[in-house]
Amino acid sequence: MTMEQKVKMIEVRDVQFVYPGNNDTESVDALSGVNFHIDKGEFVGIIGHNGSGKSTLSKLLNAIIFPTKGDVIVNGLNTKDHEHLWDIRQTAGMVFQNPDNQLVATIVEDDVAFGPENLGVPSLEIRERVDRALATVEMQAYAHQKPHQLSGGQKQRVAIAGILAMEPECIIFDEPTAMLDPSGRREVMETIKKLNRDKNMTVIHITHYMSEIINADRIIVLDQGKIVMEGSPESIFKNVCALKKIGLDVPQMTELAYELRNEGMDIRDNILSIDEMVDALCR
Amino acid sequence: MSVEIRNLSHIYSKGSPFEFQALNNINVTIEDGSFIGIIGHTGSGKSTLIQHLNGLLTPTSGTVLVDGEDIFNKKKSEMIQLRHHIGLVFQYPEHQLFEETVQKDVAFGPKNQGLSEEEVNNRVRQSIKMVGLNYDEVKDKSPFELSGGQMRRIAIAGVLAMEPSVLILDEPTAGLDPRGREEILAQIKLLHTQKKMTVILVSHSMEDIGRLVEKILVMNAGEVVFYDSPNRVFTEIETLESIGLAVPEVTYLMKRLKIKYPEIREDIFTVEAAKDEILKVIRG
Numbered sequence: 001m002t003m004e005q006k007v008k009m010i011e012v013r014d015v016q017f018v019y020p021g022n023n024d025t026e027s028v029d030a031l032s033g034v035n036f037h038i039d040k041g042e043f044v045g046i047i048g049h050n051g052s053g054k055s056t057l058s059k060l061l062n063a064i065i066f067p068t069k070g071d072v073i074v075n076g077l078n079t080k081d082h083e084h085l086w087d088i089r090q091t092a093g094m095v096f097q098n099p100d101n102q103l104v105a106t107i108v109e110d111d112v113a114f115g116p117e118n119l120g121v122p123s124l125e126i127r128e129r130v131d132r133a134l135a136t137v138e139m140q141a142y143a144h145q146k147p148h149q150l151s152g153g154q155k156q157r158v159a160i161a162g163i164l165a166m167e168p169e170c171i172i173f174d175e176p177t178a179m180l181d182p183s184g185r186r187e188v189m190e191t192i193k194k195l196n197r198d199k200n201m202t203v204i205h206i207t208h209y210m211s212e213i214i215n216a217d218r219i220i221v222l223d224q225g226k227i228v229m230e231g232s233p234e235s236i237f238k239n240v241c242a243l244k245k246i247g248l249d250v251p252q253m254t255e256l257a258y259e260l261r262n263e264g265m266d267i268r269d270n271i272l273s274i275d276e277m278v279d280a281l282c283r
Numbered sequence: 284m285s286v287e288i289r290n291l292s293h294i295y296s297k298g299s300p301f302e303f304q305a306l307n308n309i310n311v312t313i314e315d316g317s318f319i320g321i322i323g324h325t326g327s328g329k330s331t332l333i334q335h336l337n338g339l340l341t342p343t344s345g346t347v348l349v350d351g352e353d354i355f356n357k358k359k360s361e362m363i364q365l366r367h368h369i370g371l372v373f374q375y376p377e378h379q380l381f382e383e384t385v386q387k388d389v390a391f392g393p394k395n396q397g398l399s400e401e402e403v404n405n406r407v408r409q410s411i412k413m414v415g416l417n418y419d420e421v422k423d424k425s426p427f428e429l430s431g432g433q434m435r436r437i438a439i440a441g442v443l444a445m446e447p448s449v450l451i452l453d454e455p456t457a458g459l460d461p462r463g464r465e466e467i468l469a470q471i472k473l474l475h476t477q478k479k480m481t482v483i484l485v486s487h488s489m490e491d492i493g494r495l496v497e498k499i500l501v502m503n504a505g506e507v508v509f510y511d512s513p514n515r516v517f518t519e520i521e522t523l524e525s526i527g528l529a530v531p532e533v534t535y536l537m538k539r540l541k542i543k544y545p546e547i548r549e550d551i552f553t554v555e556a557a558k559d560e561i562l563k564v565i566r567g
Binding site for chain 2: 048049050051097151152153175178179180181182183184185186208210211247248249251252253255256259260263265274277278281282
């Protein structure tokens with residue numbers, strides 16, 4: 001962040017969310033006492049085991065569900081003010097795990113146009129937005145193709161273009177690479193990083209792949225509906241034992257550094273990438 | 284059980300404008316009791332291939348032999364018998380859970396095999412235990428009130444309850460958290476070592492493939508690129524990358540370290556092996 005004054009994109013204030021029970025089941029506290037904020041232009045990674053509250057949180061940020069207690073403020077708008085619902089959903093776009101569930105049209109560019117069409121954007125502007133969005137994810141060449149002929153990574157980039165065409169301020173990625181092969185994963189991660197770096201898009205990246213967030217500005221760790229750690233990737237991942245205890249993992253290079261330190265080697269405990277490991281071992 | 288894939292080709296929508304050759308003359312032998320991994324980018328033919336192994340798809344040409352018997356040269360009833368020996372766990376198998384209780388869902392397969400109620404119950408109990416869940420705790424629950432990782436395991440238990448000799452899993456850990464991934468893979472490894480089950484694992488995780496399997500089948504554009512040990516396959520970094528694949532992160536590291544330490548080994552795929560090699564060569 002080079003901006004002098006940080007502007008808050010998202011504020012989560014003392015949020016609790018309870019999934020109500022019925023006759024057979026008790027109600028479940030999916031989130032409780034959650035407080036954090038995300039600045040404009042920030043890249044924040046969110047990790048936590050299945051059932052830790054990550055997806056509940058992402059739905060709260062997108063105003064799909066509403067806090068039982070506390071407030072979620074997106075770009076200055078409280079999700080409780082239902083009159084702003086559409087503004088909020090347009091401000092915070094979401095990309096999900098399975099690209100096949102997100103593509104609706106039979107031609108790539110129609111699919112990208114679906115969002116702005118529903119927002120009532122004039123057709124000339126839709127054309128511009130679609131072209132721009134496809135260019136950003138480097139899929140212009142596929143504009144007239146059928147989505148089902150694309151690879152997983154390409155489909156996911158089309159899904160991202162569909163969100164971009166609605167011109168959000170912030171995109172929440174909910175495990176966007178879970179179903180992709182290595183090259184698809186690389187394509188999608190490069191696209192996400194580029195959006196953050198070049199377009200100053202605020203990015204919230206929920207993932208089970210620790211290596212995807214080693215360059216994040218900040219990582220939030222959820223466990224049983226609460227934030228248990230928050231900080232830079234270096235400061236989070238060096239807690240190898242604590243993370244494993246709550247069912248998480250660390251990047252392979254961090255784990256290797258940890259193992260080498262346990263054997264008495266003099267090596268930093270906050271190594272995240274191959275480059276850093278090569279530097280440390282080839283001094 | 285051994286599985287021999289012979290001159291297998293599959294063309295989708297043959298003779299139509301949408302004709303697409305998904306598999307082209309595949310020849311692979313999977314030995315009884317082996318653990319093999321299949322890798323390849325989306326659309327490389329992995330899923331088409333595994334659907335031939337239990338007769339869900341019929342080859343355009345070529346065939347599959349299971350324990351020496353041609354599975355496509357059989358009467359329908361014999362073919363159904365054969366499918367029971369080859370358990371196929373699809374991607375996101377929890378989407379196929381449908382019964383009211385975990386017990387009923389896992390019992391569905393063995394019940395259809397015509398087993399006695401007692402035998403069905405035994406198998407349900409055993410297979411739920413095999414996937415690392417507590418039978419008494421989960422048996423009466425609705426499968427839909429379980430966590431994602433538990434639902435995945437119940438779905439796998441449903442296949443195990445049919446006591447297959449060959450277990451094929453298509454991306455069994457996609458979407459699971461690190462612990463869930465670890466636990467499911469550990470269970471699969473156990474089935475392989477203890478029950479001598481032949482296991483075929485389709486995965487996009489080079490790290491998991493590198494530490495689990497004995498042989499890797501690499502597919503690209505419907506053809507076999509490599510079918511060899513991880514040692515041999517993962518040293519072909521350039522070829523793998525050119526077909527949208529990769530090698531485990533530690534393998535990349537070792538390659539970089541070799542520039543300064545020429546004696547260091549490159550055929551390393553696990554953090555454990557990397558640690559040992561670095562201690563040996565760099566710390567001395």
